[in-house]
Amino acid sequence: MNCFDCASLGHPVDAVAVCADCGAAICHDHAHVAPHWLSRTAVINRTVRVEPPARMIRCGVCQLADDAVQAIRHGATA
Template sequence: MRCFECHRSGADEVAEAVCCQCGVAVCRQHARIEKQELHKDAGLGKSTHALSARRVVCPVCARAEHSP
């Protein structure tokens, strides 16, 4: 599989991950690795796990998520 972002710019790079939001394949350079807190129901509220999960997003989705 090839990186979608590299292909758009005329390069040819092997993809290493898939964006969890839109599903495009991305290479190491274009992958944005972020932490994600995991929650579980605990009585009347939520409890947060001690460890964060990992999620990969492409640059377009990362910008969209962090836009005001």
């Protein structure tokens, strides 16, 4: 399988991962690796992060979209 983003630019490059959000195959250059915390629910419905974090691999498009959501979330709580 080839990288979706590289193929869009006319360069067939072997993919090394699959975006966790959109499912596009991506090469190493186009892969964004971010920590992804699994959570458990503690007493009184409190959500607690479980260490260590798992891994989340996204393509550039989905990483940008997630960054935008995180920025809105942090802006809303500030």
